[in-house]
Amino acid sequence: GHLLPGLARARGIDLGVAVAVDPLAHDRRYRGIVEDHYTSVTAENTMKWEHVQPERGEFDWSGPDAVVDFAAENGLNVRGHTMLWHNQQPDWLAGGDWDAESLSAVVHEHVTTVMERYRGRVSAWDVINEPLEDGGPDMRRNLWYEVLGPDYIAQTLYSAHAADPDAELYINEFGIETAGPKADALYALVSDLVERGVPLHGIGFQSHFVHGNVSEDLADQMRRYTDLGLEVAVTELDVRIPEPVTDEDLREQRGEYRDVLAACLEVEGCVNVTVWGVTDAHSWIPEWFPGTDAALPFDTAYRPKPALSGMVDAL
């Protein structure tokens, strides 16, 4: 064991990690890192719609069950990720010929089926993922918006709440970690939902940062939501470094990881900091942001990086 889980629990937060089903099943070192260093897990992909309901009415529980069972065996909490997202939708959904009635029914059925299955085993759900345009501040013109209108968010939250009244229901977003039009737009959207009494309990700050440009007002942005009575979490933390990656970069990254964790600890109502992947060998970063790398606390050889010590420092 390592000291991180005990320290995190003593400070009253979860320290989480995004996991992939294959290495979790087949790679003992990968599994060992998760067991030794974290207190919660998020499924990096396998709880997304395209995996859970690849054909209409046909649910595949193999991946989600593997993650939830692994968590139960190891005493870890689970963040459910995610219900409505514009990416990783099955073709039958993305290309379907929907009207408001048929799409509402299919959303309700999906959310209800998945959440009821994991009732009591998944404590928080990213019900809505990335509702704003990449650069903000407008609402994203996704399938749900186009067919159901802006109230798709409230509708889906009501379905989720009915399916599992004990689950913490989140809106998860990126680009809201620093003050600006997108951060303000999400705050306005959330304030309205809270005012209307819609069942919404938390805001996820994805926190996909670039080295040298990590938010310096993360705690302030979080406090706006905790002041509304919501909880907050850092849900997808990574800090990608433009190549070539130097030792100095990695030392500076240590401070960046420390600062993000410290921001969460500073905010009463920040309940979780989750890193988006187990090692740099498993990170989505090199593929999605070519020319950057080394974004996580373990390197490609599964060795702890300075960033891991940064998290210990903060705790």
Ligand code: XIL
């Ligand atoms: C990413 C995964 O890490 C990749 O493996 C996958 O190919 C694409 O999705 N915001 C989110 C996450 O909410 O679900 C995304 O995860 C990263 C961006």
